[in-house]
Structure formats: C-alpha cells, structure tokens
Amino acid sequence: QQQVKQSxxxxxxxxxxxxxxxxxxxxxxxxxxxWYQQFPGKGPALLIAIRPDVSEKKEGRFTxxxxxxxxxxxxxxxxxxxxxxxxxxxxxxxxxxxxxxxxTFGQGTILTVHP
Amino acid sequence: xxxxxxxxKFQVLKTGQSMTLQCAQDMNHNSMYWYRQDPGMGxxxxxxxxxxxxxxxxxxxxxxxxxxxxxxxxxxRLESAAPSQTSVYFCASSEVPGTLNSPLHxxxxxxxxxx
Numbered sequence: 001q002q003q004v005k006q007s008x009x010x011x012x013x014x015x016x017x018x019x020x021x022x023x024x025x026x027x028x029x030x031x032x033x034x035w036y037q038q039f040p041g042k043g044p045a046l047l048i049a050i051r052p053d054v055s056e057k058k059e060g061r062f063t064x065x066x067x068x069x070x071x072x073x074x075x076x077x078x079x080x081x082x083x084x085x086x087x088x089x090x091x092x093x094x095x096x097x098x099x100x101x102x103x104t105f106g107q108g109t110i111l112t113v114h115p
Numbered sequence: 116x117x118x119x120x121x122x123x124k125f126q127v128l129k130t131g132q133s134m135t136l137q138c139a140q141d142m143n144h145n146s147m148y149w150y151r152q153d154p155g156m157g158x159x160x161x162x163x164x165x166x167x168x169x170x171x172x173x174x175x176x177x178x179x180x181x182x183x184x185x186x187x188x189x190x191x192r193l194e195s196a197a198p199s200q201t202s203v204y205f206c207a208s209s210e211v212p213g214t215l216n217s218p219l220h221x222x223x224x225x226x227x228x229x230x
Contacts, residue, residue, distance in 0.1 A: 009155070034218060043119070043205050043221030044158070089157055102148075102173060103219065105157035 003027075004092050006106025014114050019077040021109045023090035026071065030092040034103070035064065035075050038087045047088070048075070080113045087111070117141055119222035121206050127228045128196040136191040136225050138206030146209045147189035148173075148219065149181060151202040158205065164189055196229045203227070 006023045013019050023033075034049035050057045050064045050073070057064045063076040077084055090106040122137045140147065145166045150158040150173075160173030164183040178200060180192045189208075193200060204225045211217040 004157075006157070041223065043207070043223050044219075045221065046218035049218065102160050102163060103158075104174075105150075105159070107155055107157045 004090060004104050004106045006090050006109060008109060009107065010110045010112070012112045012114065013080050015080065015082060017080050017113075019075075019080045019084070019111055019113070021075045021088055021090070021111070022072065023074065023092075023106050024070075024072045025092050025104075027092070027094075027104075028071070029094045030104075032093050033064070033066065033073050034091050035062075036089045036091060036105075038089065038108075044089060077111075080111075082113045082115050085111055085113050119206055119208055119220050121204075121222035121225050123225060124223070125226050127230065128193075129230055130197060132196050133192070133194050134196065134227075135193075136204055136206075136227075137188070138190065138222060139188045140206075140208040140220070141187065142208060142210070142220065143186070144208035144210045144220070145186070147183065148207040148209075149179075149189070149191045150205045150207065150221075151175065152205060152224070153202050161191065161204075193227075196227075198229045201227060201229045 004025045035047045036044035037047045038044040048059050048062050052068045061078045066073045088109045091103040093103045119140045148163040149161040152158045159175050162181040164170045167186045170181050182190045205221050207219040207221045209217050209219050
C-alpha cells in the first residue's frame with residue numbers, strides 16, 4: 001500500500017515563528033508532491049507543489065524542501081501568522097499514464113499560531 | 116463561478132439505508148474524484164473518473180458505487196450504509212491531473228453520520 005507519513009500531528013508556534021512539517025514517502029515512482037491547506041468546514045486547497053527535479057521551491061512565506069535520496073519533503077512557513085492556523089496535508093502521486101492525479105495524502109498536521 | 120459544489124452538506128443515515136452524494140463542477144474539468152477524510156488518516160481516494168464515461172476504483176472503494184453522469188457531474192452512492200462509512204466526503208476535480216499548474220479543486224464536503 002502506497003504511504004505518505006506526515007509529522008507532527010499537531011504543532012503550536014508563536015506569531016512570527018517558523019512552522020515546519022515533515023513528510024516521508026516510500027514509492028519511488030511518486031514525482032509530484034503538493035501541499036494542501038484546509039480551514040475548518042472547507043475543502044483542502046492547494047498551497048504549493050514541487051517536482052523532484054528541484055530541491056526547493058519558495059512562494060512567499062511558504063517553502064518546500066525536497067530530499068529525493070532520503071525520500072522526504074517538508075513545508076516551512078516563515079513568519080507564521082494566526083491566519084495560517086489550519087490543517088496541512090502533504091501528498092504525492094505519480095505523473096501521467098494511469099496515475100490520473102490519484103493523490104496519496106499524509107495524515108495531516110493541525111497548525112495553531114498564537115498571536 | 117461556484118467551482119465544485121457538493122450536496123447535501125450534512126446527512127444522517129441509519130445502518131442499511133442508501134443515499135447518493137451529488138457533486139458538480141463548473142470549471143470544464145475532465146477528471147473528477149471522491150475522497151473520504153477521517154481523523155488521523157488524511158484523505159483517501161474512493162473512486163475517480165479520468166474523463167467523461169470512465170470510472171475506476173481508488174484505495175477504499177468497498178461499499179460505494181459511482182456514476183459520471185456527464186462532464187460536470189460525478190455522484191457517489193452508498194447502497195447499504197454502515198457505521199464505518201461515517202466520514203466527511205470530498206469531491207474534487209482537475210483539468211490535467213498530477214501537474215503543477217492543474218491542482219485538485221475540492222468542494223466543501225458532505226458530513227455523513229451513519230448510526
């Protein structure tokens with residue numbers, strides 16, 4: 001069974017701090033790694049995504065770091081804000097063919113940013 | 116532009132009852148998906164439809180059936196509900212799955228309780 005393992009389950013940081021969420025995967029055929037953000041009562045929404053041909057991708061305060069040899073990737077949220085308080089999911093899938101965007105999700109991390 | 120619309124938002128069923136969860140997207144996307152979200156388990160793919168006229172099983176298809184009614188609509192049916200199917204169900208769509216520029220777009224979910 002394809003798996004993506006995510007940690008920690010919950011995370012509390014102070015406003016202005018750095019939030020770090022880690023994920024590890026097993027299937028070397030995965031080549032698309034998105035992060036989704038979910039607010040209470042809403043569906044997940046894409047935050048940022050990366051392909052394994054780069055080791056890092058940055059969009060504003062959000063950065064994905066990718067370590068292909070270790071089969072690990074992480075989300076860093078710089079200058080964390082109370083509005084970042086949400087559940088974050090990492091995910092992975094293969095590309096094209098019969099993969100059809102079938103994402104395998106991590107277990108989720110509940111982030112709380114205190115003002 | 117509504118995106119992905121799911122109905123109903125909430126539902127309570129008794130064991131053995133049947134129901135259909137409805138999903139419609141107005142983004143002219145080719146691919147549609149049904150996921151379930153359970154605490155501590157992330158989102159798991161139930162069924163997906165790569166394009167109109169095709170459907171296929173995901174990770175947890177047992178107890179469910181789907182119909183891709185047309186390009187816009189993708190329904191999920193529970194023939195005989197069980198307490199293990201208590202969950203939050205999310206429908207999603209994408210134009211070109213598994214690419215950085217074509218993420219999954221999720222609806223806001225149907226919260227189902229089976230007693």
